[in-house]
Amino acid sequence: MTALVDLSDGASFSSGFPHEMFTWLRANDPVHWHHPTSRTPDGEGFWVVSRHTDVGSVQRDATAFSSETGNGIRQGGGTGIKDEPQVGVMLNMTDDPRHHRLRSLVNRGFTPRAIGDLEAELLRRANLLLDAVGDDAFDAVHGFARELPSQAICIVLGVPEKDRPQLLDWLDAGIEADGGAIVAPQATRRLREYARGLIADKRRSPDGGIMSTIVHAVGDDGSRLSDRELVAFFALLFPAGAETTRSAIAGAVSAFVDHPEQFVRLREDPSLLNTAAEEIVRWTTPSVYKRRTASTDTEIAGVPVSAGDKVTFWEMSANRDEDVFGNPFEFDVGRNPNPHLGFGWGIHFCLGAALARLELKVALEALIERYEVLLTAGDAEWTPNNRLFGLKRLPVRAIRARTPM
Numbered sequence: 001m002t003a004l005v006d007l008s009d010g011a012s013f014s015s016g017f018p019h020e021m022f023t024w025l026r027a028n029d030p031v032h033w034h035h036p037t038s039r040t041p042d043g044e045g046f047w048v049v050s051r052h053t054d055v056g057s058v059q060r061d062a063t064a065f066s067s068e069t070g071n072g073i074r075q076g077g078g079t080g081i082k083d084e085p086q087v088g089v090m091l092n093m094t095d096d097p098r099h100h101r102l103r104s105l106v107n108r109g110f111t112p113r114a115i116g117d118l119e120a121e122l123l124r125r126a127n128l129l130l131d132a133v134g135d136d137a138f139d140a141v142h143g144f145a146r147e148l149p150s151q152a153i154c155i156v157l158g159v160p161e162k163d164r165p166q167l168l169d170w171l172d173a174g175i176e177a178d179g180g181a182i183v184a185p186q187a188t189r190r191l192r193e194y195a196r197g198l199i200a201d202k203r204r205s206p207d208g209g210i211m212s213t214i215v216h217a218v219g220d221d222g223s224r225l226s227d228r229e230l231v232a233f234f235a236l237l238f239p240a241g242a243e244t245t246r247s248a249i250a251g252a253v254s255a256f257v258d259h260p261e262q263f264v265r266l267r268e269d270p271s272l273l274n275t276a277a278e279e280i281v282r283w284t285t286p287s288v289y290k291r292r293t294a295s296t297d298t299e300i301a302g303v304p305v306s307a308g309d310k311v312t313f314w315e316m317s318a319n320r321d322e323d324v325f326g327n328p329f330e331f332d333v334g335r336n337p338n339p340h341l342g343f344g345w346g347i348h349f350c351l352g353a354a355l356a357r358l359e360l361k362v363a364l365e366a367l368i369e370r371y372e373v374l375l376t377a378g379d380a381e382w383t384p385n386n387r388l389f390g391l392k393r394l395p396v397r398a399i400r401a402r403t404p405m
Ligand code: HEM
Pocket: 067, 079, 091, 092, 093, 103, 153, 156, 236, 237, 240, 241, 242, 244, 245, 248, 281, 285, 286, 287, 290, 315, 341, 342, 343, 344, 345, 347, 348, 349, 350, 351, 352, 353, 355, 356
């Protein structure tokens, strides 16, 4: 029996993901009942689903496992351990048919063309960021990984350059705040307030950008997104876009520091960029768990689950499942097939997956083009958040390639 840590406490993640505990759970207690803690103020425990096959089943069955309130079973609900009062408006916290309506409207902004158009601009920005860090040791999070995705999502959302640092500072403070929410309420309030102004601007002056397209999108039933829905979408998209990809890029740099031979392999064979990007999502799994509410009495792998129960599933654990991945604790930029669940599955599959993949490829391209090897230059620090899990600081020294690729 391994020591079980409190999964409702962000501090349990401050020295990295508790992989040992999940390896034990997958083998011995794959549908585990987590008792209530001081951070589940509603006094409820929750299920912890850890195997790939069971995580996939819960993700795919959006009827039995609701992202909203379990078909009206409770007041709050949502996708974090702690109930969210505002479910039913934010895309990821809605069930069909509401989800289908919202998703088909916002999809209109995320066309492959709209995303593809960003490639050259993102590569230019990635190179500018690396120019700025110079040749001494630098923090790969603040110098690189934190900046690129926030630039990307701000371009997508049409946030003017001058406002970007402020939004990112609010978000970072919200993620580090202790209190059990994924992003602390004060930060979410500020983002919402900001969004109201931005949406009003896009209504007045459409600019052809993705956010502007979404503001003006008209659904098949003739409806448009309301201001409340648009504000909620912004408050979802900004953290979803800025944080997860940051963790993936920072985690990639960290993986290359620990596995220099994989960096060399990628430099020598850039045709591996696509499989490398997928492996980075598997390896880092920046959005480590989700929660659903059982909307009916059901079962998971033979374990009875009651209507109204909170069910958490841990993609990070699924992505290390030894029944699915050969050598799951080995970082392998050529891994193929790679059926990771890092972008989710089913109706809530990540809306930004194409953008995230593009950002990862661009970041990798910029790194392998310029550097021969990435070395550690101090201790890494992890963000104390059990959901948006990633590196807060990663000191590295990068040795320039004598001949850039
Ligand atoms: C490596 C980076 C990323 C990872 C690992 C990631 C992961 C995920 C996961 C696991 C889900 C499923 C949520 C659920 O099942 O409840 C999701 C949904 C979502 N993601 Fe991402 N994401 C990433 C990047 C992005 C980016 C860049 C954006 C924005 C452009 C984005 C926007 C969204 C949205 C809006 C949803 C909700 C979709 C829905 O409920 O229909 N994500 N993401």
